[in-house]
Amino acid sequence: MSAKKQTASKNKKSKTPAKAQKGRSRAKKPETAVHTGLSPRVRAIIYGAIAVIFALMIIIKGENVWTAVRSFFFGVFGFGIFLIPILMIYLCLITEKEKQVARFKAKIIISSFIILLVGALIYIAGGAEFNNVNFFACLGKLYIQSADTSVYMTFGCGLMGGIIGYPLTLLCGEAAALCVCIVATVMLVFIIANISVKDITAAASRTVSHVREAGEKHARERK
Numbered sequence: 001m002s003a004k005k006q007t008a009s010k011n012k013k014s015k016t017p018a019k020a021q022k023g024r025s026r027a028k029k030p031e032t033a034v035h036t037g038l039s040p041r042v043r044a045i046i047y048g049a050i051a052v053i054f055a056l057m058i059i060i061k062g063e064n065v066w067t068a069v070r071s072f073f074f075g076v077f078g079f080g081i082f083l084i085p086i087l088m089i090y091l092c093l094i095t096e097k098e099k100q101v102a103r104f105k106a107k108i109i110i111s112s113f114i115i116l117l118v119g120a121l122i123y124i125a126g127g128a129e130f131n132n133v134n135f136f137a138c139l140g141k142l143y144i145q146s147a148d149t150s151v152y153m154t155f156g157c158g159l160m161g162g163i164i165g166y167p168l169t170l171l172c173g174e175a176a177a178l179c180v181c182i183v184a185t186v187m188l189v190f191i192i193a194n195i196s197v198k199d200i201t202a203a204a205s206r207t208v209s210h211v212r213e214a215g216e217k218h219a220r221e222r223k
Helices: 002-027 040-059 066-098 104-124 135-146 158-172 176-190 196-221
Strands: none
Touching: 040 066, 066 104, 066 135, 066 158, 104 158, 104 176, 135 158, 158 176
16 A cells, blocks of 8 residues: 555655746746737838828829829819828838837827918818818818819919818808817827927027027127
């Protein structure tokens, strides 16, 4: 009996370390890093290339396919097409600076709203001339107006300008809608650029102090 007990205890002892070793081996398995998508440097290069293409599209009128594509983008964005190269350069810089851009999707959404609001500002400041028709007819007229290939460059708002500008003008009137657009645009620019009211106050105080020091220095030199 004692021999059986000894062999059973030995078996238990041999099983217990085996299980522990299995658990340890599972815990010690290295986690393989999963890399998805393009590297930050490649994405920055792509954003820079898109910025250059849109800048060339704004400057060069071109012919045939180039003119058709240029007309389409002007019809959609109007004068707000100038914001697309700026947005792409911004994305290029922050992507090159940071390996993983914080809240990237949120910044893209905010940038899209800024483009919409700038288009609405142009539409409202231009007198909201198509508010006498329905919403979709207004968008169609705005697209046709800005996609006109007979002019070198359009200063209209494009289709994007009517998406927010049309309902805002109907609901608030031109003056109030213009103020709302300005305030909302400034607010979104502050958010995406990570600028606070404290930063603006500090910059303003530094500017005032520099102006005061320059005035005092000029006054001393005149004496």
